[in-house]
Amino acid sequence: MxxxxxxxxxxxxxxxxxxxxxxxxxxxxxxxxxxxxxxxxxxxxxxxxxxxxxxxxxxxxxxxxxxxxxxxxxxxxxxxxxxxxxxxxxxxxxxxxxxxxxxxxxxxxxxxxxxxxxxxxxxxxxxxxxxxxxxxxxxxxxxxxxxxxxxxxxxxxxxxxxxxxxxxxxxxxxxxxxxxxxxxxxxxxxxxxxxxxxxxxxxxxxxxxxxxxxxxxxxxxxxxxxxxxxxxxxxxxxxxxxxxxxxxxxxxxxxxxxxxxxxxxxxxxxxxxxxxxxxxxxxxxxxxxxxxxxxxxxxxxxxxxxxxxxxxxFGADSLRYFLLREIPFGQDGVFSLTTLQSRVNNELANELGNLLNRTIALTEKKLGGKVSKQKTSSDLEKQLELDKISQLMDDFSFHLALREIFGFVSACNKYVNDQKPWEQSEQKATIILYNLVDALRVIAILLEPFIPNTSEKINAQIGVKKGLLKEAKLGLLEKTTVKKGPILFSKIDEKELAKEK
Ligand SMILES: [Zn+2]
The missing domain is CATH 3.40.50.620 (HUPs)
Incomplete structure (x- = not known):
């Protein structure tokens, strides 16, 4: 067959x-x-x-x-x-x-x-x-x-x-x-x-x-x-x-x-x-x-x-993210530059951009940029609700799928704060940073439909190829070398916004 x-x-x-x-x-x-x-x-x-x-x-x-x-x-x-x-x-x-x-x-x-x-x-x-x-x-x-x-x-x-x-x-x-x-x-x-x-x-x-x-x-x-x-x-x-x-x-x-x-x-x-x-x-x-x-x-x-x-x-991905996150698909929504600014600054720059930055910086500093397979953190695994995200996408609830994915991004930032890899021995930092790079790999897969440019940039910095949905689970990363690249999103300041008004 x-x-x-x-x-x-x-x-x-x-x-x-x-x-x-x-x-x-x-x-x-x-x-x-x-x-x-x-x-x-x-x-x-x-x-x-x-x-x-x-x-x-x-x-x-x-x-x-x-x-x-x-x-x-x-x-x-x-x-x-x-x-x-x-x-x-x-x-x-x-x-x-x-x-x-x-x-x-x-x-x-x-x-x-x-x-x-x-x-x-x-x-x-x-x-x-x-x-x-x-x-x-x-x-x-x-x-x-x-x-x-x-x-x-x-x-x-x-x-x-x-x-x-x-x-x-x-x-x-x-x-x-x-x-x-x-x-x-x-x-x-x-x-x-x-x-x-x-x-x-x-x-x-x-x-x-x-x-x-x-x-x-x-x-x-x-x-x-x-x-x-x-x-x-x-x-x-x-x-x-x-x-x-x-x-x-x-x-x-x-x-x-x-x-x-x-x-x-x-x-x-x-x-x-x-x-x-x-x-x-x-x-x-x-x-x-x-x-x-x-x-x-x-x-x-x-x-x-x-x-x-x-x-x-503002960049294509900022607009794509804003429209898909802000307006429940199927319903009417409002375009506002102030909301655009707040979503870009808080979610894309602070949460996602920051997670990538600190993971790469710490991996380069503590491990010379190299990670290889370690035990998967059950804390992080619990926060990644893949079935829910898939269901929301199939139901056209894009804004809720994004909310789930960014919930996972926040969980990863919390994991960094709680685990403090900068204070840990090399052995412990190796486990923590492997988990973070692996999580970024999964995040890049899940975000690809929404913000494809950004997904590509994350992949380039963590040294992996574009993945498929079936690879969006933790623990599949064997080894990689990360390399710092340009920041993902600059914050939109008031001056920038005033130009538009
Ligand atoms: Zn008419």
Whole structure:
């Protein structure tokens, strides 16, 4: 029997590059990256995709405003989104753009299946439309004064000839899927969608006649595909539907998306897949990062935080740590520089940085930098709750997993204080310092999904290679030579912070 590696497919939503990337884009990529890195750490075969959603009315409008044609406009935006991934160590396997030929092919294949099912018909559409959402809203969804419920701006009345997808046909199946499976996380989102599905589901307009910038509609040359119909299919394109990679990786284990597009990823996407007879993927929704003004940080709402500047000023790992530790994944959270400062100074610099520094300094001083296998400290072993950390990670409770890991870091610092290796004989110091270096090895493994740069720096200083999760237990270190390197984190002082305010 051949042992198959377990697979894991995680994706972000593809970003809509109508403007420069901001912290909302960053947050989603970091969350998906932690999931991808965690599953690689477990030894699984991972596919992690991100990319750009290039079509649609708003891109066309912004391109026009910039004096560019849409392809040139998108091309001018792409480097910024790629740079964001580079700056923050986003370990994607595929960066997909919906303008690629491979994508157009898959859109046509999926559409063909849906059309052959008898689920496409021609009609006329009239409704209240938000350009920013690229969505029609029903009267009970809109805000007072005919406003968009997301953007709080007046909706336009649009009337056009359009092709429709019989989404209403799948209402019962959608409700069943939501009730009987755990394909939508967290449960609050499931309840919201189920509540909306108590109203009769309308068919979906899947083509636009008024728009030129999109994938040409195969049944009618005067139309292009509705942008969502095209964008959602990217999750199949990235794993080469319908070929080998698709068979290996589908259904997706985690479409990581913002809570504003859960409807699109469950009701619309799932009903398209039901029609095409493709298995349903799991959808994982994160919250919004709020700022003082209380608006979500999205592509359309007001933008205040520039992730590029933050990476330069505070370092990618500080930001990654702060966002993952501070905001419970799945819920909304608040971005504040004061909290960032306190977490970096207390947890990263004081606790983690200090543990590494004093362990290396003492090992160099007392043992010439060399440690070899000794008896494992049962005190330390008791403080390392690996099963709990694994469970929290699999449950997407990243902030609690980090709390556990840093609980262990604190336990190690307490161990140094209690054992006082600087006062001990060489024999005793040998045991204590072996345990500390070994503990740092385990800490570097557990922190890799969260702060990969830092994990690498710790490994370099304690002279070990990058480890896997199965090696994250005490007592596996045979021998090593440590070498002092640069400090892991500088404290953020008030002056530094003032520059940002
Ligand atoms: Zn809107």
């Amino acid at each position: 051949r042992l198959e590696l377990k697979k894991f497919f995680v994706s972000t939503a593809i970003d809509y590059p109508s403007g420069l990337p901001h912290a909302g884009h960053l947050y989603e990529k970091i969350c998906a990256d932690v999931i991808a890195r965690w599953h690689r750490l477990k030894g699984e075969k991972v596919h992690f995709s991100t990319g750009l959603d290039c079509h649609g009315q708003k891109i066309a409008e912004n391109a026009k405003r910039a004096g560019l044609d849409p392809p040139k406009f998108v091309a001018s935006m792409e480097p910024h989104y790629r740079q964001l991934c580079t700056n923050y160590n986003i370990s994607f396997n595929d960066f997909i753009k919906t303008t690629e030929e491979r994508h157009r092919k898959v859109v046509y294949q999926i559409f063909k299946k849906i059309n052959e099912k008898g689920d496409i018909y021609k009609g006329e559409y009239q409704g209240l439309y938000c350009v920013d959402c690229e969505t029609y809203y029903t009267p009970h969804e809109i805000e007072k004064g005919n406003n968009c419920p997301v953007h709080h701006k007046p909706l336009q009345t649009l009337k056009e000839e359009s092709y429709f997808f019989r989404m209403s046909k799948y209402q019962t199946k959608l409700i069943e899927s939501l009730k009987k499976t755990d394909l939508l996380w967290p449960v609050e989102r499931r309840n919201e969608i189920l509540a909306r599905l108590e109203q009769p589901l309308r068919d979906l307009s899947v083509s636009r006649r008024s728009l030129k910038w999109g994938i040409p509609f195969p049944l009618d040359k005067k139309h292009v595909f509705f942008v969502w119909m095209d964008a959602l299919v990217n999750y199949l394109t990235t794993i080469d539907y319908p070929n080998q990679k698709f068979k290996e990786f589908w259904p997706s284990d985690a479409h990581v998306i913002g809570r504003d597009i859960v409807w699109h990823h469950t009701v619309i996407w799932w009903s398209l897949l039901l029609s095409a007879e493709i298995e349903l993927p799991r959808v994982i929704s994160h919250g919004f990062i709020n700022t003082d003004v209380g608006d979500k940080m999205s592509k359309s709402a007001g933008e205040v935080i520039d992730p590029k500047k933050l990476a330069e000023q």
